[in-house]
Amino acid sequence: MHLEQLQAFVLSNSDYGERDRIVSLFTLEHGRLRGFARGARNSRKRFGPALETMARIHIQLKQKEGLSSLQSADIITLYPGIRGALGAIAHGLYACELVECLTPEGQPMPRLYRLLAAYLEQLDSGSIDTSDRRMFEINLLNILGYRPSLDGCSRCGADFGERGALLQQGGELVCRFCAATGHTMPPPALRGLSSCLATGRFGQLFLDRESLHAAGLLLDESLATHSSRTLKSIEFLQQTCNMGES
């Protein structure tokens, strides 16, 4: 069992007994894994604030099936710009929890790692925008192989064209011949989401209000369908979004 040096995001952590912590990590090299940080609760010397949720770190660990043993950690960034703003904290925690709930354990996903890094950097720069949140979500679904069918009906293949699509349970998009009911996904919303997949850069694309609403219905439904559990951070996110609107 050799010591490995990895790059990672801390997705969440929980106390274990009086002295230790269990940390959920998303590493560049091995994807998501769980680590055991001995003494992390009662001694700040060894890990300091490096195991805070949303920290980006270098970590030294001994990998074991199920629960790796963390030896030490060095902070790359704690994203101080995020930690100073409630809305940014809510969006950042939400992004980390999505990665935790939708990724398999032990599978490297460098594209998703870079996407999370880019999104947290955007939030850290002081920019909180719902278009960016939706861009993160659609790209996350795409990388994981859950991309909704944005161009044509998922059942018969017909082009959506200017008629738009109808949203079904589970985030499925179909044409008006294949379903009689469902929320309408207008063409600008479908095109906007396709553009989000094409650019991959945050802060560049802004969906209009109607498109954001429709994209939100689709993405919330898709993410809930593929998520391993109900997200804890979603309520906090909704509260801060409502505060921003009032």
Ligand SMILES: [Zn+2]
């Ligand atoms: Zn169809």
